[in-house]
Amino acid sequence: MTLKTFAGGLHPPDSKHYTEEKAIERCPLPDELIIPAAQHIGAPAEICVVVGDQVKKGQPIATAKGFVSVPIHASTSGEVIAVEPRPHPMGRPLPAVVIKPDGEDQWDESLQGNDPGQLDAAELKNLICNAGIVGMGGATFPAHVKLSPPEGKNIDTLILNGVECEPFLTADHRMMLEESERIIDGVKILRKILGLETAIIGIEVNKPNAIEKLTAECAPHNIQVQALKVQYPQGAEKQLIDACTGRQVPSGGLPMDCGVVVQNVGTCAAISDAIRLGHPLVERVATVTGPGIIEPKNLLVAIGTPLQHLLDQCVGIDGEPAKIIMGGPMMGQTQLSLDVPAIRGTSGLLVFREEDLPRKNAGPCIRCGRCIGVCPIHLQPTTIAAYARLDRVDDAENYNALDCIECGCCTYICPATLPLVQSIRHIKGGIMAKRRNS
Amino acid sequence: MDNQLYLSSSPHIHSGETTERIMRLVIYALLPAILLSLIFFGLPALSVLLICTLGCIGFEALACRLMKLPNSIKDGSGALTGILLALNLPASTPWWISLLGAAIAILIGKMIYGGLGYNPFNPALVARVVLLISFPVQMTRWTAPTPLTSGIDAVSAATPLGEMKTAVMLTGKLPEMATSGFLNYFSGNIAGCLGEVSALALLAGGLFLIYKKVISWHIPVSFIGSTLAISAIFWLIDPSKYPNPLFHLITGGLVLGAFFMATDMVTSPVTHKGMLIFGFGCGLLTILIRLFGGYPEGVSFAILLMNAATPLIDRYCRPKIYGQVEQQA
Numbered sequence: 154m155t156l157k158t159f160a161g162g163l164h165p166p167d168s169k170h171y172t173e174e175k176a177i178e179r180c181p182l183p184d185e186l187i188i189p190a191a192q193h194i195g196a197p198a199e200i201c202v203v204v205g206d207q208v209k210k211g212q213p214i215a216t217a218k219g220f221v222s223v224p225i226h227a228s229t230s231g232e233v234i235a236v237e238p239r240p241h242p243m244g245r246p247l248p249a250v251v252i253k254p255d256g257e258d259q260w261d262e263s264l265q266g267n268d269p270g271q272l273d274a275a276e277l278k279n280l281i282c283n284a285g286i287v288g289m290g291g292a293t294f295p296a297h298v299k300l301s302p303p304e305g306k307n308i309d310t311l312i313l314n315g316v317e318c319e320p321f322l323t324a325d326h327r328m329m330l331e332e333s334e335r336i337i338d339g340v341k342i343l344r345k346i347l348g349l350e351t352a353i354i355g356i357e358v359n360k361p362n363a364i365e366k367l368t369a370e371c372a373p374h375n376i377q378v379q380a381l382k383v384q385y386p387q388g389a390e391k392q393l394i395d396a397c398t399g400r401q402v403p404s405g406g407l408p409m410d411c412g413v414v415v416q417n418v419g420t421c422a423a424i425s426d427a428i429r430l431g432h433p434l435v436e437r438v439a440t441v442t443g444p445g446i447i448e449p450k451n452l453l454v455a456i457g458t459p460l461q462h463l464l465d466q467c468v469g470i471d472g473e474p475a476k477i478i479m480g481g482p483m484m485g486q487t488q489l490s491l492d493v494p495a496i497r498g499t500s501g502l503l504v505f506r507e508e509d510l511p512r513k514n515a516g517p518c519i520r521c522g523r524c525i526g527v528c529p530i531h532l533q534p535t536t537i538a539a540y541a542r543l544d545r546v547d548d549a550e551n552y553n554a555l556d557c558i559e560c561g562c563c564t565y566i567c568p569a570t571l572p573l574v575q576s577i578r579h580i581k582g583g584i585m586a587k588r589r590n591s
Numbered sequence: 592m593d594n595q596l597y598l599s600s601s602p603h604i605h606s607g608e609t610t611e612r613i614m615r616l617v618i619y620a621l622l623p624a625i626l627l628s629l630i631f632f633g634l635p636a637l638s639v640l641l642i643c644t645l646g647c648i649g650f651e652a653l654a655c656r657l658m659k660l661p662n663s664i665k666d667g668s669g670a671l672t673g674i675l676l677a678l679n680l681p682a683s684t685p686w687w688i689s690l691l692g693a694a695i696a697i698l699i700g701k702m703i704y705g706g707l708g709y710n711p712f713n714p715a716l717v718a719r720v721v722l723l724i725s726f727p728v729q730m731t732r733w734t735a736p737t738p739l740t741s742g743i744d745a746v747s748a749a750t751p752l753g754e755m756k757t758a759v760m761l762t763g764k765l766p767e768m769a770t771s772g773f774l775n776y777f778s779g780n781i782a783g784c785l786g787e788v789s790a791l792a793l794l795a796g797g798l799f800l801i802y803k804k805v806i807s808w809h810i811p812v813s814f815i816g817s818t819l820a821i822s823a824i825f826w827l828i829d830p831s832k833y834p835n836p837l838f839h840l841i842t843g844g845l846v847l848g849a850f851f852m853a854t855d856m857v858t859s860p861v862t863h864k865g866m867l868i869f870g871f872g873c874g875l876l877t878i879l880i881r882l883f884g885g886y887p888e889g890v891s892f893a894i895l896l897m898n899a900a901t902p903l904i905d906r907y908c909r910p911k912i913y914g915q916v917e918q919q920a
């Protein structure tokens with residue numbers, strides 16, 4: 154059988170052996186939780202508590218501002234000890250609610266579960282929004298927005314993303330093995346909202362146990378498990394849609410423009426909790442890993458737990474950390490310090506020591522064309538990057554720089570170790586600025 | 592935290608692929624041909640190889656120093672240019688012509704444009720063509736293969752392509768060697784440049800490069816394929832005047848050119864579609880020059896002419912990007 158996949162991409166060493174066999178462990182609560190108001194794509198939530206307030210687990214501490222926004226909730230019960238800018242994964246301090254846990258970890262009693270069978274699509278979507286559900290693969294796009302196609306957009310396919318193509322990360326893999334019931338329940342809720350009978354779960358074949366387990370459990374529910382070739386970025390939304398359906402998202406469009414909704418498997422489990430238990434998104438699984446981590450783990454983390462606390466659960470690192478990455482090594486963001494909290498989009502904490510970092514020997518482009526061969530969008534990264542270095546915004550735009558999904562394949566493969574995707578990111582900012590000004 | 596952390600934009604890992612590795616693999620792929628040329632032509636071949644290679648490395652180091660550029664000789668591209676130049680010269684090339692060729696390749700072919708990655712033409716071919724035009728006598732004084740063990744002095748001989756051209760010009764008919772009995776050239780029993788001696792050894796090296804994914808199949812297949820196809824058309828028209836396509840394949844520098852010279856990444860198109868067009872152009876020009884041009888061999892000129900067309904090809908061969916589809920209503 155030839156496995157489904159997309160055109161382009163590459164296969165970096167998946168480095169998942171550190172944690173793929175490790176069952177999810179609950180991470181103990183830290184001394185203080187730092188819960189930022191901005192944890193999703195869209196408008197940051199508006200903080201609605203003040204210092205001194207007693208909060209319960211699951212109680213909203215910031216309210217959604219606009220349609221593309223979600224509320225933020227307390228991840229445990231305790232006292233609000235500060236409302237102030239704190240270090241944020243985005244790189245600069247942003248407003249956050251700091252909670253001192255009281256050790257009780259008590260849920261807000263007003264939160265009540267529902268039977269999804271008794272609710273209609275609008276009510277379900279409302280509950281999902283109020284529970285603060287965002288895409289947990291890392292992009293943190295509010296889930297209810299994806300589930301609300303505008304008039305005239307016909308959604309006929311639901312794809313669940315269990316690909317986890319980023320090297321090192323195993324959070325979704327463990328979720329599929331250990332929380333398959335919640336995932337399947339979430340899929341059924343999503344189907345009901347979208348009015349669909351079927352769904353596809355895409356999983357790379359480097360997770361055979363997850364494929365086997367879900368195939369068996371999904372069969373009675375008319376959910377198809379699609380085995381996919383191990384090829385980065387198979388889990389990127391556009392590539393996953395192409396691999397599973399053969400459709401392409403139009404340039405500049407969204408998956409709904411080709412009739413598809415994609416949700417991460419972790420998001421499905423969170424949606425199940427939000428409906429059945431009434432529990433908002435206050436915790437998630439994150440992989441804490443890296444070649445130097447003494448005991449790498451998959452941790453169930455309360456949102457707002459500082460990264461240092463996660464590292465402490467893994468007995469620290471053998472050596473000095475040189476690079477701290479939130480997310481995977483291909484698209485994750487480097488962090489200024491370990492004081493930054495884990496947020497809703499934190500799929501992993503990856504720590505590299507000096508010796509784990511790639512050697513740099515940047516030379517001139519030899520026009521080998523490898524970046525073009527691996528680009529999953531079929532762009533010409535080296536050409537766009539050359540225009541970027543010359544600040545030729547119009548030429549970069551003409552070479553479709555805005556279609557770049559920033560997967561990093563070009564930089565990964567470049568024999569001259571040129572910072573291709575970095576240059577493209579830079580010029581994309583220039584193109585957006587030009588469009589705003591015109 | 593008291594130690595310093597790196598902040599950078601993703602990705603944070605790298606494939607480990609380097610320019611040096613690419614150049615090294617190409618040199619490895621040339622080893623069988625180099626070895627055979629040494630066996631067939633002996634010490635003169637060794638001296639041409641050494642002078643060209645060391646000359647290229649030396650001139651590159653000198654140019655970097657004069658141009659105040661970081662020394663680039665360890666990327667291996669200079670050494671590779673030297674080897675390719677040597678493979679494009681006859682074994683009897685005087686030392687000063689070899690050295691001059693190295694200077695032309697590196698200084699005029701490459702460094703004058705800013706070094707590796709910026710040269711529009713294949714440096715080794717620039718040097719070969721300049722030498723061919725400037726020193727036609729020395730550059731076409733071919734020696735027949737004289738194995739190291741034979742103990743006799745070099746015997747001068749014409750290349751098969753040269754012999755064919757002369758015969759066709761004089762008599763209007765192909766000589767006998769071009770119609771039959773040329774298959775033993777395949778393994779290397781042939782007069783010509785160092786790199787023309789064995790199509791088989793070059794083919795092995797070329798396939799190694801494709802297997803290692805250093806080059807893609809597009810240029811060699813399109814180049815050789817179009818050469819065979821176009822020559823077959825002429826052969827079918829008049830087999831007494833135009834040679835068998837296989838004769839074109841195994842004589843001259845076609846295999847060397849198709850696998851090692853035309854695939855030079857810097858001077859060939861970057862997209863697969865562009866590579867196919869580039870290879871076709873090379874094949875077409877090669878046959879036109881061989882059959883109707885003034886020179887017996889046309890591979891070098893064909894590749895250089897197509898090098899000039901590369902920016903244009905790249906401009907018109909942009910891949911179709913993901914998502915250029917009709918939007919669902």
